[in-house]
Amino acid sequence: MKNAIILTVALWGAISLVTGFGPLxxxxxxxxxxxxxxTGGITGVYYPTGSAIAKIVxxxxxxxxxxxxxxSTAGSVFNVNAIMSGDLEFGIVQSDRQYQAINGLAEWQDRxxxxxxxxxxxxxxEPVTLVAGVDxxxxxxxxxxxxxxxxxxxxxxxxxxxxDALEAVGIDYQKDLIAEEVKAAEAPGLLQDGRIDAFFxxxxxxxxxxxxxxxxxxxxxxxxxxxxxxxxxxxxxxxSAKIPIQFYPEVENTADVETFGVKATLVTSxxxxxxxxxxxxxxxxxxxxxxxxxxxxxxxxxxxxALEGLSAxxxxxxxxxxxxxxxx
Numbered sequence: 001m002k003n004a005i006i007l008t009v010a011l012w013g014a015i016s017l018v019t020g021f022g023p024l025x026x027x028x029x030x031x032x033x034x035x036x037x038x039t040g041g042i043t044g045v046y047y048p049t050g051s052a053i054a055k056i057v058x059x060x061x062x063x064x065x066x067x068x069x070x071x072s073t074a075g076s077v078f079n080v081n082a083i084m085s086g087d088l089e090f091g092i093v094q095s096d097r098q099y100q101a102i103n104g105l106a107e108w109q110d111r112x113x114x115x116x117x118x119x120x121x122x123x124x125x126e127p128v129t130l131v132a133g134v135d136x137x138x139x140x141x142x143x144x145x146x147x148x149x150x151x152x153x154x155x156x157x158x159x160x161x162x163x164d165a166l167e168a169v170g171i172d173y174q175k176d177l178i179a180e181e182v183k184a185a186e187a188p189g190l191l192q193d194g195r196i197d198a199f200f201x202x203x204x205x206x207x208x209x210x211x212x213x214x215x216x217x218x219x220x221x222x223x224x225x226x227x228x229x230x231x232x233x234x235x236x237x238x239x240s241a242k243i244p245i246q247f248y249p250e251v252e253n254t255a256d257v258e259t260f261g262v263k264a265t266l267v268t269s270x271x272x273x274x275x276x277x278x279x280x281x282x283x284x285x286x287x288x289x290x291x292x293x294x295x296x297x298x299x300x301x302x303x304x305x306a307l308e309g310l311s312a313x314x315x316x317x318x319x320x321x322x323x324x325x326x327x328x
Contacts, residue, residue, distance in 0.1 A: 162200035277317030
């Protein structure tokens with residue numbers, strides 16, 4: 001894989017197109033550049049997201065000389081580390097993990113900042129979703145005081161996000177509520193059995209776990225998380241979001257619910273050639289409406305939102321295309 005990329009760079013230096021990038025190896029020497037996108041579990045949203053990108057890019061494999069494949073992985077942290085080691089060319093990463101990696105925080109505290117990490121574009125939102133039993137009387141996040149709430153298992157993204165949400169409204173999860181710390185997949189059963197009053201889950205919609213929570217005998221609602229302006233200003237990887245209720249007909253809410261969240265983002269390495277990244281971005285953006293149809297979670301995407309939630313420097317290949325279409 002690395003040899004193919006090196007060969008691409010050498011050939012590209014002798015060739016030019018009006019776009020500013022030469023054709024890739026296949027046109028020049030009958031070779032193909034193979035790239036792999038690291039995703040997540042097959043049942044999650046990251047895997048079909050990577051597959052959607054690969055499907056669009058591979059339509060033009062003869063033109064660009066790129067063959068794109070996807071790999072199911074353990075998720076964001078694995079993807080960042082694999083990209084930095086050269087085992088992957090691209091990866092889908094939560095925006096908060098992107099921020100932590102480029103700044104040497106959390107899992108990267110001992111390794112230090114991952115200086116070669118580069119952002120490509122942002123994708124679907126992953127709202128911080130607060131689900132509560134209607135009979136628990138929880139109508140706002142401040143009503144969680146004194147309640148039994150699952151904040152997520154230690155080390156999980158939703159745990160970090162839920163604690164941030166609670167602290168933003170002055171709630172200390174260790175003192176002001178009865179905090180449960182189980183995996184998201186266990187929360188719907190606990191909620192329906194009445195063993196918890198509410199739970200947090202940071203996830204793209206539609207989602208099977210949320211469907212399970214809303215489809216039981218116990219009536220539930222999504223609780224809005226508002227008043228987060230300071231939180232969003234403090235943490236650049238967060239953005240405003242809404243929970244679309246159209247996917248959950250049994251929920252009590254009658255309109256989409258305001259909250260905040262992270263974004264799924266596509267990242268790469270500074271070592272991946274500009275023309276490879278340019279081709280990926282160009283094909284996704286020029287087939288944007290087709291891309292949005294490939295998964296329900298993509299319905300809310302806009303081209304303008306593609307630059308939100310990015311903490312790492314934008315790869316020059318991606319920036320070239322953004323400048324061409326008038327983005328700055």
